[in-house]
Amino acid sequence: AQSVTQLDSHVSVSEGTPVLLRCNYSSSYSPSLFWYVQHPNKGLQLLLKYTSAATLVKGINGFEAEFKKSETSFHLTKPSAHMSDAAEYFCVVSRSGDSSYKLIFGSGTRLLVRP
Amino acid sequence: NAGVTQTPKFRILKIGQSMTLQCTQDMNHNYMYWYRQDPGMGLKLIYYSVGAGITDKGEVPNGYNVSRSTTEDFPLRLELAAPSQTSVYFCASSREGGTQYFGPGTRLTVL
Known part of the structure; x- marks a missing residue:
């Protein structure tokens, strides 16, 4: 079975400082891993x-994540937080070879950015 | 392109009432999904469809029904609303193995 654990329910950083959102996964098969963002009252x-x-994945808005199989981790990072980064972030796993491609979500990390 | 659209945006139901949440996508995606998001939680899969006429249960299907008569539409039906179904409902679509694109959600309250 697949699962993801987001280690922090809330993370607070100052604008301009680095962001680290932690995610550990469990999967019996080769996983596909994702990070989704949800801004307030949005999809x-x-x-x-x-x-x-590649194990280092670059995303939009300066975010990146590194897949570490030995640590079963997929942490999300950004060098410098912006006020617009304040949102809920979800780590998500999907099982490779699952013909439904359904996603399994972590419980989310709310990122607060202080001015 | 509108992407994935959902209606209504908000709804309040009384216990025992029924309603249909609408979901439409204009990307010609074969795969469509319904998720619910409870407060402080991640999304959980209710039902999914891999093409017109084909649907299957997800993790939390009880109390819901779906149909998929066209590629574009994937309505979710609540027959006898219960307070436990108070949640935000998201529809998503994708190509086979592709990125899932989410709609803006429907916030449902059952009183």
């Missing part, structure tokens, strides 16, 4: 995805 937008190519 979800894909930030980036890992599908067994």
